[in-house]
Amino acid sequence: MKYKEEAEILSQESLGEDIFSMWLRTEHIAKEAEPGQFLSLYCRDESRLLPRPISLCEIDRENCRLRLVYRIAGAGTREFAGLQAGDRITVLGPLGHGFPLAESGRALIVGGGIGVPPLLQLARELPGEKTLVMGYRSRTYLEQELRKEAPLVISTEDGSLGTKGNVIDAIRENHLTADTIYACGPLPMLRALKSFAQEHHMKAWISMEEKMACGIGACLGCVVTSRDIDDHSKVRNVRVCAEGPVFDAEEVIF
Amino acid sequence: MNLEVNIAGVVLKNPVMTASGTFGSGMEYAELMDPGLLGAIVTKGVASVPWPGNPGPRIAETASGMLNAIGLQNPGVDTFVKRDLKFLEQYPDTRVIVNVCGHTEEEYLEVVDRLADEERVDLLEINISCPNVREGGLAFGQNPKTAEAITKSVKRHAKQPVIMKLSPNVTDIREMARAAESGGADAISLINTITGMKFDIMRRKFALANRTGGLSGPAIKPVAVRMVYEAAHTVSIPVIGMGGIQTWQDAVEFLMAGASAVSVGTANFHDPEAAPKIVEGIRGYMERFGMESVSEIALTESGSASGAS
């Protein structure tokens, strides 16, 4: 079930480098949310009509709280960063299909850039043996929280911490292997992981991004090309907001 | 007082419908609002066979508006009948208007024929105004002669009353409205989106893979109101007005300009409950002005610029 709610902002804090962390209280959404799902956030400024999709970073079902971690990318996210505890924000969720949580052998959970946040809740809920691989530009964020869930391997572009380079470099340098990859991050990273998984006969689940308008599957604005004919669209297109954002890497062409 | 309006012999319980392509067939929205509150649901464009649409990105936000270049992706009329029309059976008090698209006249007619005996289809809306497909579509909608010709052929085949959906991407909307009326259209609807373009200056790329897209939302409203006014004062068939309607106040403007009913499009993305809220707002407005029927909202004036036909 999807809900539109006036969520209460419980806290707002900067994590450095234009990245913010916001805790929200919702009536229904948190209770039903799963890792990898997202919210649509509506702007107060009416000239920005379209909702902004932001992934769920942490889900506290018991206390009906959700954490969002986001980077200022433009006017909408800048507006969100200006909200304070006690303010309200209109949100729609939980949206999309998240990561499958059935145990599937050893897992590598791989995040890059602003793709790191949704993997925190996944790391918490995915059963079985898992290793986290997170790629940053320079400064890390969410590092302490991630370390609590599983062993963490880090790459930084400038080499200030961990492997110098990207997540693939870190995986190779540390000789990491697994049965299944779970990933969120920029397209070049997802492409590299898809071929890495093919090479090593691993399954890969990836979270995709596309510009959205409705966020619920009605407008067909957010499609990506699929390998097979999709049952809903009857063509080779799948909706990131409905069938996704998490896809079997083999099933999407990008 | 009642909110009923009559479009070509079909009675809508209120003058508010959802604009084609912004609401699917209501299936996705039904979780967030009650489609049964609408006067009519206008479906996403349906073609004779599945269409893949354009590559992504298909969406770009602009100031108080958005560009889209979906390219009329749709699952084809067979799936539409089996799945979408079936779904719509649960809202017997809401009229169903099926938006029809095609590349050629034959393709339009195939869909019209296929829907002829479907009882759930109350009206057809023929889209001759999509700016996002290269052939057909807009080509029919930018030339009065071809617009009149396709209206005539559709009318020969259709069992339901026919609404011709007009493009704003023309020099004189009155000519196009007249062409649809002479072709035998039972009603017209306008406006479809206005062709636009946007660049992503940091990535140094077109914002839309299709390069151009259709502008919709509040940004286009004054243009839409003007065109609806001109069309409504040119033809005597009903006019369905749309373009940037987000609130009941916006809807009342279109009704004042001479529209018989209104469609809510992009506003659904901003607020899934926008359309039912507009129904209630129009009711409140009519109560306040002591109006008995929706048609009283239209501004009557003598010596209007364009005059009646």
Ligand SMILES: Cc1cc2nc3c(=O)[nH]c(=O)nc-3n(C[C@H](O)[C@H](O)[C@H](O)COP(=O)(O)OP(=O)(O)OC[C@H]3O[C@@H](n4cnc5c(N)ncnc54)[C@H](O)[C@@H]3O)c2cc1C
């Ligand atoms: C499923 C999903 C989950 C996401 N999760 C997160 C997250 O957890 N943290 C985070 O920081 N960012 C996330 N993003 C990206 C985030 O949606 C954009 O950064 C945000 O919409 C930018 O809005 P803006 O107004 O600040 O920027 P602008 O560039 O001014 O936005 C203009 C328009 O483009 C859209 N847009 C811009 N960038 C993106 C993008 N990358 N993806 C989709 N739409 C975009 C906006 O929604 C808006 O409609 C996610 C995107 C998707 C699709």
Ligand SMILES: Cc1cc2nc3c(=O)[nH]c(=O)nc-3n(C[C@H](O)[C@H](O)[C@H](O)COP(=O)(O)O)c2cc1C
């Ligand atoms: C995402 C999107 C998809 C659309 N698809 C169609 C379509 O399939 N057929 C059609 O006739 N109009 C289509 N339209 C145009 C709308 O029905 C409407 O004419 C236009 O958006 C103006 O109204 P608005 O400003 O309220 O959105 C689409 C518009 C949008 C934004």
Ligand code: FES
């Ligand atoms: S954003 Fe409308 S279908 Fe995905």
